[in-house]
Amino acid sequence: MKKFSHIYVEKDVKDHPRAVKILEKFPKSTVVYINKYSEVFNRPNQNYIVQKDRQNLIIAKKRHSFVYPGSKLCEDFGNLRFYHTSNVYNCLYQCDYCYLQGLYPSAHIVIFVNLEDYFEEVDKLLEEGKIYLSISYETDLLALDYITGFCEEWIKYASSRDLLLEIRTKSANFSHLEKIEIPPNVIFAWTLLPQPVIDIYERFTPPLKMRLKGIQRAIAKGLKIRISIEPVMYVRDFEKVYEEFVKEVFNHIPAESVRDVNIGAFRMSKEQAKRIERLNEASPIFSYDTVFQDKVFTYKKARHYEEFVAEKVKEFVPEEKVYVFGSQF
Template sequence: MKSLDENYYNPFFSHIYVEEEIADHPRVKKILARFENAEVVYIRHYKDIFCRRRQDYEEQHHAQNLILAKKTGSLIYQGAPVCQNFGNTWFYYTSCMMNCIYDCEYCYLKGMYPSANIVIFVNIEDIFKELHQMLSEHPVYLCVSYDTDLLAFDSVTGYVREWEHFVLEENKRSPNPLKIEIRTKSANEKSFESLIPDENIIYAFTLSPQRVTEQYEHNTPSLKQRISCVTGAVQKGFPVRLCFDPMIYCPDWQQEYDEMIKLVAKEVPMDQIFDVSVGSFRVSQDYLKKMRKSEPYSAVVQFPFQNDSGVYHYGKELTEQMEHYLTGKLLQYVPEDKIFRWES
């Protein structure tokens, strides 16, 4: 965890902003009950707070506040080109929340959003309704935890359980299958004690070498903690995807990733892993511009990346070297058809 000056920063979630329209929503009342000491401020629209000008993302991350809102307009979106689709034609994502309690220096959310405060959209039922309509037309592979970490925040929202219930029920009645991915850096082992394993709900754990975790993934669980959570989930029968994505360059990256894979293979039953994702860091040029402005001293953000068609990356030679090296290590434990590399 980052050390915070308690005399300078407000406590986390000291203020909760609530859209007036959804003030009486049962989920709003449930969340507010968890933060009895928070100051509740009622607002017209979440963007009045979230999209204010001249906000300092890094400063806000030291003392995040909550914004409870209603999501409107289109609720499900086409999968982004920089994300892996794992061979799924009907690839989409949705956002039940915006922003994350973790503070990874290389996170694209820092370039995507003007605020570090966390937005929870309480009308998840509307997302379910739109998804139900889509499933009447074709199958759907849906990523539900790209713009946040649902598992890490599940004690507040309960959204992982809600998604589980929806998938289980929808696949009983829909003419087309629904599969979702819940991506996380959490080590929330207790969640898996009450969840139900299902082949259509993939828990995708992002794993990084401990050096990368310590230097760039602030507030996140250690590599060993994440591996312990992965092992427990696999042993309980949950489909688990291991995501070595994004790979982050550091001077001794080969040794760091070699040691990580050895530790993973030692602790995790690799023959029971659903699949594996490999990809090096990449981000849109617009996002990186904002990230570099807010994090001028971050080695991972200030790296001299190469720009190809609006996407910054390590360059073809280094990218191929890193991803090929890691894939080669993984092939000792995982069949080739279970290893997915991101391709531009």
């Protein structure tokens, strides 16, 4: 097996029911027991890009820092109490623009199985009032749900809490959740980009047509979905490509089934960009005019790209439902 030939398991969670279920899915993998996930994940002299092609799993226990304040580089949709959490580090997909390759020392996927501790921490935050919580920024939780089952557990948790829960995804795997009850406070946000952009920047992700079919399944179940057009990436014939893309999206998705749309140009922190460039200076993300603005690495024409796409979206969706990241600054 190219992926998951080895599974590293912290001894503290080897008997945890979620760990046992995950291991049952990979009977051919070699299981190695370790004391702490950092023994493997934080080893020196790892190459994220090379390691990505031969990812392994690490099953671990999260011991602190379960919930974080939302990043300023992420859209908060007007929610004052915005947080994110990570049950999983790293992703199955291999997108050139992904900031994770500049964040983590290892490309292996870490799965924290002690969800009960996450739920307890979120409950504490909810004592002070409603929150907006994103659970899928540092991975694609829906794409990994066949391994973890975490989406269903989070949905059941949210059904009895006063919070907005966002599950962001590029996956076409929604059929996995069609049989369960999904309350209106759970938001599925699909990241959509033009197929020419997917072809250049997003390896191993489902094509646009498959993502649209996944959205149609969610809408058929009665959900209002979020469309996330980010990161807007430059591509030859930019205006033509994105105009045709927006038309294709709304030819398949009725506008009345769209909760909102967020649009944001490619961006990441200065430190992450420098690390990625050292790892892969030939990456296409460094082929166009970029700039550092307020410690953020982005396109020189980022605002123009965002506004162009936003104007095309507003032909189908009311302006008050369109969030443009650059307008925050």
